[in-house]
Amino acid sequence: MKQKRIISLFLTGLAMLGLFLSNVANADSELFSPHRETPKAIAQVSEVQGCVEPTEVMRRQHMQFILHQRDETMHQGIRTTKHSLLECINCHVTYDENQQPVSYKDERHFCSTCHHYAAVHIDCFECHNSKPMESVVKPIPNNPDFISPIKFDSAKAMAEQTGQPAGETQP
Amino acid sequence: MNQQHSAPDMQPESMQLGDHARRQFFLKVAGASAGLALVPGLVLQQVSAAKTADQPVSNKVRWGMLIDTSKCAQGCDDCVKSCNEANGLTSHGRPASDAQWMRKVTVKDKQTGKVTSLPMMCQHCEHPPCVDVCPTGASFKRDNGVVLVDKHICIGCRYCMMACPYKARSFVHETVENQKPHAPRGKGTVESCTFCVHKLDQGEQPVCAVGCSQEAILFGDLNDPESALSKRLKEVSSMQLRADMELNPGVRYQGL
Numbered sequence: 001m002k003q004k005r006i007i008s009l010f011l012t013g014l015a016m017l018g019l020f021l022s023n024v025a026n027a028d029s030e031l032f033s034p035h036r037e038t039p040k041a042i043a044q045v046s047e048v049q050g051c052v053e054p055t056e057v058m059r060r061q062h063m064q065f066i067l068h069q070r071d072e073t074m075h076q077g078i079r080t081t082k083h084s085l086l087e088c089i090n091c092h093v094t095y096d097e098n099q100q101p102v103s104y105k106d107e108r109h110f111c112s113t114c115h116h117y118a119a120v121h122i123d124c125f126e127c128h129n130s131k132p133m134e135s136v137v138k139p140i141p142n143n144p145d146f147i148s149p150i151k152f153d154s155a156k157a158m159a160e161q162t163g164q165p166a167g168e169t170q171p
Numbered sequence: 172m173n174q175q176h177s178a179p180d181m182q183p184e185s186m187q188l189g190d191h192a193r194r195q196f197f198l199k200v201a202g203a204s205a206g207l208a209l210v211p212g213l214v215l216q217q218v219s220a221a222k223t224a225d226q227p228v229s230n231k232v233r234w235g236m237l238i239d240t241s242k243c244a245q246g247c248d249d250c251v252k253s254c255n256e257a258n259g260l261t262s263h264g265r266p267a268s269d270a271q272w273m274r275k276v277t278v279k280d281k282q283t284g285k286v287t288s289l290p291m292m293c294q295h296c297e298h299p300p301c302v303d304v305c306p307t308g309a310s311f312k313r314d315n316g317v318v319l320v321d322k323h324i325c326i327g328c329r330y331c332m333m334a335c336p337y338k339a340r341s342f343v344h345e346t347v348e349n350q351k352p353h354a355p356r357g358k359g360t361v362e363s364c365t366f367c368v369h370k371l372d373q374g375e376q377p378v379c380a381v382g383c384s385q386e387a388i389l390f391g392d393l394n395d396p397e398s399a400l401s402k403r404l405k406e407v408s409s410m411q412l413r414a415d416m417e418l419n420p421g422v423r424y425q426g427l
Binding site: 072131 | 311321349360371
């Protein structure tokens with residue numbers, strides 16, 4: 001009887017420890033991940049229509065795709081749209097408060113969010129325009145594929161990063 | 172200098188089809204229906220005309236231009252304006268260092284006093300000196316005769332600018348923003364007329380040829396004997412600038 005009690009107490013303790021640890025782990029991931037809402041592809045993309053490659057492939061290999069396409073377009077005049085930088089830019093659009101697309105200099109820009117975080121400096125936008133073509137960004141009425149611009153509160157994001165509640169400043 | 176001069180110029184071009192081109196041509200012919208292949212002329216024309224987005228350019232085509240200087244109006248710079256507009260060439264208010272892909276030149280015959288106005292840009296040579304001197308391979312000629320700068324590998328040394336006898340290239344001195352999506356431009360690279368290559372790839376004409384209000388610019392395929400350009404070149408006397416250098420430019424001038 002006593003043994004059973006001890007075992008059950010031990011098990012409960014273990015379970016509680018487990019819960020505690022998992023909480024700590026969660027808190028850790030929140031603390032140390034960028035935890036910023038990753039900009040979603042907006043124009044021309046709906047819930048059913050994804051990127052040209054699976055997300056995991058794109059995360060690791062997008063630079064290879066773009067590089068390959070770059071040489072084919074430059075030298076051979078092959079202008080397929082699947083792996084062209086222009087199409088990336090036309091699709092992954094982030095808007096600012098005034099519903100204008102942001103450039104790569106803005107941290108909210110699709111490419112910049114990750115490259116800022118990973119401290120990767122890219123040269124693409126020294127020459128290429130980082131904003132989508134005008135014909136693409138115009139919100140098309142009654143188009144279900146066009147999702148309203150992402151709300152981005154910079155003060156709130158800053159607060160989340162530093163662990164300070166929004167609106168308060170350090171004395 | 173004249174028609175007789177132009178004929179031998181063109182001859183070697185059409186004969187110089189490499190193995191690659193021949194192979195491609197036969198592949199395409201084989202790909203097309205057998206009935207079409209029985210009519211060689213027809214097939215040739217189709218191969219040179221149609222290019223879909225996924226097809227590479229072929230040296231069956233050589234893009235060229237004929238500029239009629241007798242039509243080119245003095246003081247008119249429609250071509251330059253349309254070029255700047257279409258390719259996003261904005262001035263920084265410093266004409267000495269602003270990039271220019273196309274410029275108007277006025278020449279005067281000292282003996283007769285005849286003044287001629289003409290547009291000047293990359294002449295898209297068959298043997299481009301800019302390509303010869305480029306240390307990185309950034310300056311190159313496409314199979315279809317268009318001479319371009321691959322800005323991805325251009326280091327901005329400007330050897331090509333020195334080598335070009337037509338002063339056709341510009342160096343980008345200042346940071347560029349809001350470029351046209353089809354014409355990426357950036358500080359520290361060399362650039363020049365591209366024959367509006369993005370338009371060519373889609374089967375359209377360069378903007379200067381379309382934008383010329385005097386219809387002085389005729390654009391077309393030098394290799395296709397049936398093109399309007401080839402037919403006109405056969406009729407009128409035209410010349411290449413600095414033909415003595417034997418660069419065989421794709422741009423020819425009439426009435427100079």
